[in-house]
Every structure is written in structure tokens, then in C-alpha cells.
Amino acid sequence: MPHITLVLPHLLPLPEFAPDLARALQTPALAALLSRTSAYDRRGAAAPADGAQALPHEAWLARALxxxxxxxxxxxxxxxxxxxxxxxxxxxxxxxxxxxxxxxxxxxxxxxxxxxxxxxxxxxxxxxxxxxxxxxxxxxxxxxxxxxxxxxxxxxxxxxxxxxxxxxxxxxxxxxxxxxxxxxxxxxxxxxxxxxxxxxxxxxxxxxxxxxxxxxxxxxxxAVSGGPPPALPVIAVDAPGWVRGLATRSLERLDGVEDLLAGDGIVVAGSLAEAALAADWGSWVQGVQQLEHALFAPLHAALLGGRIQTLRLVLSSRDALAECTTTAMAQRKFWRRPTLERLT
Structure with missing residues (x-):
């Protein structure tokens, strides 16, 4: 069974908008993935205005590769x-x-x-x-x-x-x-x-x-600082050109998740970036809803069905990064009510 890391740039909204946006979302699969976890960590990062040279998910990807x-x-x-x-x-x-x-x-x-x-x-x-x-x-x-x-x-x-x-x-x-x-x-x-x-x-x-x-x-x-090819395959979905260059496969959109379950790998899903950078939160909500249908719900079902061993979500905003890991056993923690509180 594969170990999948799902990198979701800009899934963490800006703090001043986060509570209202979380209430506007109808994403039960995402809520379950974020709430019923075996590990969770959230930390701040240097904001762009403070001289950061990369957004948190970009710095994470550079370290991972x-x-x-x-x-x-x-x-x-x-x-x-x-x-x-x-x-x-x-x-x-x-x-x-x-x-x-x-x-x-x-x-x-x-x-x-x-x-x-x-x-x-x-x-x-x-x-x-x-x-x-x-x-x-x-x-x-x-x-x-x-x-x-x-x-x-x-x-x-x-x-x-x-x-x-x-x-x-x-x-x-x-x-x-x-x-x-x-x-x-x-x-x-x-x-x-x-x-x-x-x-x-x-x-x-x-x-x-x-x-x-x-x-x-x-x-x-x-060639030396660029490093060898990554040990894990990278799949880019609706991502910038440089991410597509790093990837072993690049998809404009997801037609299903079967290809993602073929083995261990990192999936970078960049569809929320344009709306978040423009602070177009109406389009951001629509984008998260689309990810619920195309990505979160199928991966949640695959996890419950024993087709994924671990699923790690890496979420970011301009100045924060959150990582959570879940498994089929963690998803059985029925006493943990699925919420989107970890987006806020």
C-alpha cells in the first residue's frame, strides 16, 4: 500500500478570513482527513514582507527533494x-x-x-x-x-x-x-x-x-546543488511550469485518483494559488469544493478501503505551514468530530 504526500498550497486561508471561509465549505472528506489524524503540526514561517525568499510550501518542497x-x-x-x-x-x-x-x-x-x-x-x-x-x-x-x-x-x-x-x-x-x-x-x-x-x-x-x-x-x-532525481516520484496537478519540470508526471486536472495510488509519491495540487494570491475568496471556496469532489473524497475512500497506508497533507498559506498524517486506523477515531478548525 502506498504512502502518499499531498501538497496543497494556499489551502490555509489568511487568518482574518479563515473562520468565515471554513463555515462556507461543504467538505466532509477534507474535514475527516484533517481531524482524524495520527500526527499534526502547524508552524509559522517568515512572511514575504519580512524577507522570506519562498512561500512555506515551496521551502517544504525544496527540503523534501x-x-x-x-x-x-x-x-x-x-x-x-x-x-x-x-x-x-x-x-x-x-x-x-x-x-x-x-x-x-x-x-x-x-x-x-x-x-x-x-x-x-x-x-x-x-x-x-x-x-x-x-x-x-x-x-x-x-x-x-x-x-x-x-x-x-x-x-x-x-x-x-x-x-x-x-x-x-x-x-x-x-x-x-x-x-x-x-x-x-x-x-x-x-x-x-x-x-x-x-x-x-x-x-x-x-x-x-x-x-x-x-x-x-x-x-x-x-547540476550539483540541483541534486539527483528525487527518490519519490512527484505528480504535478495544475501547477506552475517549474513544478511541472520537477515532476515525473504533470496533469492539467484530475480525472480520477487511480494513478495516484500506484505507489509512494508526492502530489502537488496547485489549483488554489491564483484565487488565494488575488484574495478572490469566492473562487477559492469553489476551488476547495472541486478538490473535495476530485481529490479529498476519493482519497478518503481509498484510505478507508485499505488502498493507502498513510496519507500526509501539507497545507500552506503565505506565512504558515501545517502537516497532518492520517491512516485507516486514525479514521476510525469516531469520537473525533470531523471539522475544518485546522484551517483557521
Whole structure:
């Protein structure tokens, strides 16, 4: 019987909304999984505004996969391999095309999911930016529409946060630092000017889509710091490109859980991220209800039916992480009333 870890980014709502949102949910299977447990732990983490470089579930995933040298997520090399790219012995960064908004008092990066960037537009912008990178000795490789990779051996040491950590926040708190931050900002400025008048952005404006006017660089890793392939298979469901790069399998949505029961593994289900980062709690409630039907109820039934040995849930918000483990025996603790109190 398999041991399954289910990573659920943003299933913990913000504390000020949590009680009302928990009352709005009709998720009996999730309530049983969270309440009838053999182990439970919840802890705070550094909030993005306090200088955290990764959200709690991202830091957890980096540790679980052995990709956190010096405490920083180092996903680039492993994600490259997932796209069939060879990091060789260089230092690589993940590059995400981005939309930067200039507000009255600060600048802000939008959630990359809101770009709705397709392959043709992404390829065109990539081909425009690639010569600028190569001119300064930094090869740029294409992974997918949202995920590129830049080699910059001489930039080793740039300290940059993950895109989801930065999304919607004041960018002045997350300006990349380190000895080589200046040439990075210079490259960003050159790419911004090039893309400003690019036909892709003119066409996007006509479709009322945000301009792709910058990029975000993060996740530095070498072939060594990127680590070997994970011991446990990773299944990505509705997850960002870099998570899909780390995964042995990637699914846009779940049509059933039979594939998840094939053996031990980590399942990263990212469908709540966009609503939570936008504080769109109505869509968040709908998303949790969909997970109840597609994921929580089938896994609960499989657990009761003896098809799963242990099920561990890893839940996160921007500044907290909760882990709970349950088994078929724990689910027989009928005296524990199933509730969603552990979401609050």
C-alpha cells in the first residue's frame, strides 16, 4: 500500500478570513482527513514582507527533494532536466516572463498565471530576448511558455525570491541583491525596452491582456546543488511550469485518483494559488469544493478501503505551514468530530 504526500498550497486561508471561509465549505472528506489524524503540526514561517525568499510550501518542497542548499530553494537544474535540458556544470536560473505594474507609490509584479501567455507569444518574446542574453555571455533556454532558463555562472550569489512570494507585493522589498545584481538589472532594462514595442504586446493589448514587460529571475542551482532525481516520484496537478519540470508526471486536472495510488509519491495540487494570491475568496471556496469532489473524497475512500497506508497533507498559506498524517486506523477515531478548525 502506498504512502502518499499531498501538497496543497494556499489551502490555509489568511487568518482574518479563515473562520468565515471554513463555515462556507461543504467538505466532509477534507474535514475527516484533517481531524482524524495520527500526527499534526502547524508552524509559522517568515512572511514575504519580512524577507522570506519562498512561500512555506515551496521551502517544504525544496527540503523534501533535497534542493535547498544553504536554506534557499535551488530548483533550476532539476526543473531543466524535466524539460529535457542539460544543466551541465553551469549555474542556472529560472526565468519567468512577467508583468510589472507601476502604482502611485510602488511597483508590483502580477501573478504570472494572469498573463495567459501561450506558446507562440512566449516563443516570439524569447527569441527577441535571447540575443541580448547571449551578447553578455548568458545562454537563454526555453522550457515552456512560462518557464525559461538563463545560465549565469558569474552571477552566483544573487538572492532572489520565488515569483509567488513576490506576486502582489511591493517590489522594493524583493529587489535581487548580491554582487551581481547590477548587471541583472541592466539586462532587465534592455529586455523591457525591447519588449515594450514588440508586436506580441501590441496584439495582447488588443486582446486586453497584460503586457509581458519584464522577467523575474530566481531559483539558482548547479547540476550539483540541483541534486539527483528525487527518490519519490512527484505528480504535478495544475501547477506552475517549474513544478511541472520537477515532476515525473504533470496533469492539467484530475480525472480520477487511480494513478495516484500506484505507489509512494508526492502530489502537488496547485489549483488554489491564483484565487488565494488575488484574495478572490469566492473562487477559492469553489476551488476547495472541486478538490473535495476530485481529490479529498476519493482519497478518503481509498484510505478507508485499505488502498493507502498513510496519507500526509501539507497545507500552506503565505506565512504558515501545517502537516497532518492520517491512516485507516486514525479514521476510525469516531469520537473525533470531523471539522475544518485546522484551517483557521
Amino acid at each position: 533535497g534542493l535547498s542548499p544553504e536554506g534557499r530553494p535551488a530548483f533550476a537544474a532539476s526543473a531543466m532536466r524535466g524539460f529535457g535540458l542539460d544543466p551541465q556544470d553551469g549555474t542556472w536560473y529560472i526565468v519567468n516572463p512577467a508583468h510589472i505594474e507601476i502604482a502611485r507609490s510602488h511597483s508590483m509584479m502580477a501573478d504570472p498565471r494572469q498573463l495567459q501567455l501561450d506558446q507562440p507569444d512566449s516563443r516570439a518574446l524569447y527569441e527577441a530576448a535571447r540575443p541580448l542574453c547571449e551578447e553578455i555571455g548568458h545562454p537563454l533556454l526555453y522550457g515552456d511558455a512560462q518557464t525559461w532558463f538563463l545560465r549565469a555562472d558569474d552571477w552566483d550569489g544573487i538572492d532572489s525570491a520565488t515569483p509567488d512570494t513576490v506576486a502582489g507585493m511591493d517590489l522594493s522589498d524583493f529587489v535581487p541583491r548580491g554582487r551581481h545584481a547590477l548587471p541583472l538589472r541592466r539586462l532587465q532594462n534592455e529586455v523591457q525596452m525591447l519588449w515594450h514595442a514588440h508586436p506580441v504586446n501590441a496584439a495582447r493589448e488588443g486582446r486586453r491582456l497584460p503586457a509581458v514587460n519584464s522577467f523575474w529571475l530566481w531559483g539558482a542551482a548547479t
